Amino acid sequence: MYHADELQQYADDHTSPEPALLGRLVRETHLQTLMPRMLSGHYQGRLLSMLSYMVQPRRVLELGTFTGYSALCLAEGLAPDGELHTVEQNLELRSRVERYVEQAGLGGRVHLYIGDAEQVIPTLAETWDMVFIDADKIRNRVYYELVLPQVRAGGFILIDNVLWSGKALPSYQLKAADKDAHAVRDFNDFVQQDERVENVFLPIRDGLFLVRKR
Numbered sequence: 488m489y490h491a492d493e494l495q496q497y498a499d500d501h502t503s504p505e506p507a508l509l510g511r512l513v514r515e516t517h518l519q520t521l522m523p524r525m526l527s528g529h530y531q532g533r534l535l536s537m538l539s540y541m542v543q544p545r546r547v548l549e550l551g552t553f554t555g556y557s558a559l560c561l562a563e564g565l566a567p568d569g570e571l572h573t574v575e576q577n578l579e580l581r582s583r584v585e586r587y588v589e590q591a592g593l594g595g596r597v598h599l600y601i602g603d604a605e606q607v608i609p610t611l612a613e614t615w616d617m618v619f620i621d622a623d624k625i626r627n628r629v630y631y632e633l634v635l636p637q638v639r640a641g642g643f644i645l646i647d648n649v650l651w652s653g654k655a656l657p658s659y660q661l662k663a664a665d666k667d668a669h670a671v672r673d674f675n676d677f678v679q680q681d682e683r684v685e686n687v688f689l690p691i692r693d694g695l696f697l698v699r700k701r
């Protein structure tokens with residue numbers, strides 16, 4: 488048998504390197520933000536990029552931009568006329584995201600909205616090929632129900648942190664007051680019985696749900 492850390496190291500070592508621009512963004516995020524571990528990082532970022540190249544989406548929606556790491560990854564595989572729309576509630580993150588979007592040559596194709604995702608989603612009159620839900624986990628279900636009608640049949644919703652540091656697992660003794668963890672568990676169980684979609688739970692990093700609208 489092998490240790491989980493060794494497995495992750497091996498997977499990292501056999502995954503294409505992080506583009507230099509993203510490496511700079513990671514460094515800046517660590518130096519200048521309070522919770523740098525929120526960004527997707529090398530391994531999951533390369534997976535998001537790969538999924539984007541596979542789908543070649545025309546319209547991507549992201550909820551929870553943070554410093555823009557996953558947005559840049561998801562934008563890599565956009566169709567030639569594709570656009571990524573990303574929503575972030577923290578105004579202080581705006582200038583950095585916009586700077587990196589420009590440096591990535593994605594100006595005009597990545598649209599950042601500053602505001603609460605629940606308020607912004609209904610204002611976006613788009614049909615999404617791909618949605619990445621990575622904001623406040625307690626509202627995963629709210630976001631899922633808001634975006635699902637806007638996702639095209641056969642389109643994808645990805646949801647991050649569905650393991651919630653292992654607290655999603657039934658053997659973990661959850662405190663009644665741990666509302667985030669209960670919400671993540673309830674959401675995961677809900678998706679599993681939702682006949683509108685097909686789903687695969689990937690136990691990578693902090694858990695990534697792949698959901699396809701039927």
Ligand SMILES: C[S@@+](CC[C@H](N)C(=O)[O-])C[C@H]1O[C@@H](n2cnc3c(N)ncnc32)[C@H](O)[C@@H]1O
Pocket residue numbers: 525526527528550551552553554555556557558574575576577602603604605621622623
């Ligand atoms: C886990 S981080 C996103 C990480 C980013 N997707 C990445 O992989 O690099 C979550 C972000 O969601 C934002 N957020 C939390 N609640 C939100 C809300 N209601 N509406 C919009 N953004 C929100 C937070 O400010 C934070 O920047």
